[in-house]
Amino acid sequence: DIVMTQTPLSSAVTLGQPASISCRSSQSLVHSDGNTYLSWLQQRPGQPPRLLIYKISNRLSGVPDRFSGSGAGTDFTLKISRVEAEDVGVYYCMQSTQFPLTFGGGTKVEIK
Amino acid sequence: QITLKESGPTLVKPTQTLTLTCTFSGFSLNTSGVGVGWIRQPPGKALEWLGFIYWNDDKRYSPSLKTRLTITKDTSKNHVVLTMTNMDPVDTATYYCARANAAYWGPGTLVTVSS
Numbered sequence: 005d006i007v008m009t010q011t012p013l014s015s016a017v018t019l020g021q022p023a024s025i026s027c028r029s030s031q032s033l034v035h036s037d038g039n040t041y042l043s044w045l046q047q048r049p050g051q052p053p054r055l056l057i058y059k060i061s062n063r064l065s066g067v068p069d070r071f072s073g074s075g076a077g078t079d080f081t082l083k084i085s086r087v088e089a090e091d092v093g094v095y096y097c098m099q100s101t102q103f104p105l106t107f108g109g110g111t112k113v114e115i116k
Numbered sequence: 117q118i119t120l121k122e123s124g125p126t127l128v129k130p131t132q133t134l135t136l137t138c139t140f141s142g143f144s145l146n147t148s149g150v151g152v153g154w155i156r157q158p159p160g161k162a163l164e165w166l167g168f169i170y171w172n173d174d175k176r177y178s179p180s181l182k183t184r185l186t187i188t189k190d191t192s193k194n195h196v197v198l199t200m201t202n203m204d205p206v207d208t209a210t211y212y213c214a215r216a217n218a219a220y221w222g223p224g225t226l227v228t229v230s231s
Contacts, residue, residue, distance in 0.1 A: 052212055052221040052223055053163065053212070096163055104165055107163040107165070109162045
């Protein structure tokens with residue numbers, strides 16, 4: 005199985021300041037079709053997960069542009085350019101390049 | 117509008133079999149490329165993928181749970197059913213059904229395993 009490791013475990017951010025979350029995979033996420041199936045999900049308190057970004061950097065329709073994804077191979081980053089109160093929650097990276105699908109352990113974002 | 121919703125028991129006893137149904141709308145499991153599956157989340161813990169079923173009846177399961185899981189579909193009813201045998205208290209979790217592309221999730225259902 006591909007192991008997904010997220011850092012930090014938690015991040016306290018001042019409103020309006022940036023936040024960054026790192027995700028590292030135990031092996032390359034480049035699929036044989038050339039795509040890299042790395043996604044980012046947000047889970048607000050008491051809510052189901054919500055897909056924010058797929059294939060490293062593609063934002064789902066309706067996701068604010070303050071969210072951006074980057075990276076390649078085994079190292080990936082989710083950035084929030086200016087944290088807003090509604091961004092509080094836990095963020096997960098997920099790989100779907102190879103079965104079984106696997107998730108990172110999550111990064112909790114809270115307001116300082 | 118795409119929606120999914122889980123239904124089933126909220127409490128099961130150890131060793132019993134859990135059966136959950138995902139009822140979806142807004143898409144068809146007869147459409148090429150479409151898949152639906154299950155992910156769970158123990159209280160306060162991370163997400164764990166359980167398995168998917170695809171439009172062509174291809175099924176993929178978590179290797180660690182494969183012997184206990186069965187996922188089936190009824191395309192006429194827009195249902196996907198998860199069966200998990202030999203339930204244990206460590207299986208206590210919120211169970212989510214979702215589209216295989218993770219773009220759509222149900223609200224989840226908390227299943228507690230306790231005698």
